[in-house]
Amino acid sequence: FDILYVGDTSVIHQTLKERQELLGKVVRPVKGRLEILLPNGSDESLNAHRKPGEPCWSIVARHLNDVERFFKETIENRDEGIVLKDLGSKWEPGDRSGKWLKVKPDYVRAGSDLDVLIIGGYYGSGRRGGEVSQFLLGLAERPSPNTYPRRFVSFCRVGTGLSDEELDELVMKLKPYFRKYEYPKKS
Numbered sequence: 368f369d370i371l372y373v374g375d376t377s378v379i380h381q382t383l384k385e386r387q388e389l390l391g392k393v394v395r396p397v398k399g400r401l402e403i404l405l406p407n408g409s410d411e412s413l414n415a416h417r418k419p420g421e422p423c424w425s426i427v428a429r430h431l432n433d434v435e436r437f438f439k440e441t442i443e444n445r446d447e448g449i450v451l452k453d454l455g456s457k458w459e460p461g462d463r464s465g466k467w468l469k470v471k472p473d474y475v476r477a478g479s480d481l482d483v484l485i486i487g488g489y490y491g492s493g494r495r496g497g498e499v500s501q502f503l504l505g506l507a508e509r510p511s512p513n514t515y516p517r518r519f520v521s522f523c524r525v526g527t528g529l530s531d532e533e534l535d536e537l538v539m540k541l542k543p544y545f546r547k548y549e550y551p552k553k554s
Contacts, residue, residue, distance in 0.1 A: 368425065370394070371458060379458040386458070427454070442472055463530045482507070485541065486519055489526075499538050499545070501526030 370390040371379050378386055396403050428434045434451065441449050448471035456466035483504040491500030504523050507516035529537065 369458070382455050382457060383452055384454040438470060438475075447471060448474075463528060463533075483522075484519055486521060488541070488545070489524065491526075499541075500534065 368387075368390075369383070370386050370393065371377065373389065373393055378389060381389070391403060394401070394403055426433060426437050428437065428451075434449075438449050448469060451468045451470060453466040456464075483506060485502045486505035487503030488499035489501040489503070490496070491498055502525055503521050504525060505519035505521050508518045508520060510516045
């Protein structure tokens, strides 16, 4: 479905559309062993040769209805979900720009908004070593009428989905509220 190198030459600087065209030129399918999963609209498309009733692996969507129909078909086939990709995007390691988006049934059923509070943080490792890079999120217990919540219950830990700049900005805003937890010493 994608190609990053041709021999020793990196092609990540090319757009996804260009890389898909290149994939069709340099990789030869072997029936039953190696299939090229290019979107419909390409002469080398797996979808162009699929039989009725066979799953569709990749499409070029032109309208929201195309995406909704493809997502529904994917779920009916008991697949995990779909990935929406901008054909003009270049491949960038760790990219969180939103040019590639994963959509799963759990994401759709949950709705689009959830009010949470950051109630904790965790130090990262590697290039984020010594810095808070993950957060513990909490949900408010239902307050009494005409009062504010007094208690929050932790429910998940998150550490992805933000660009480095967004993470740095969030940490700077939260830093005045940080309190380092010291584990009790064992006697």
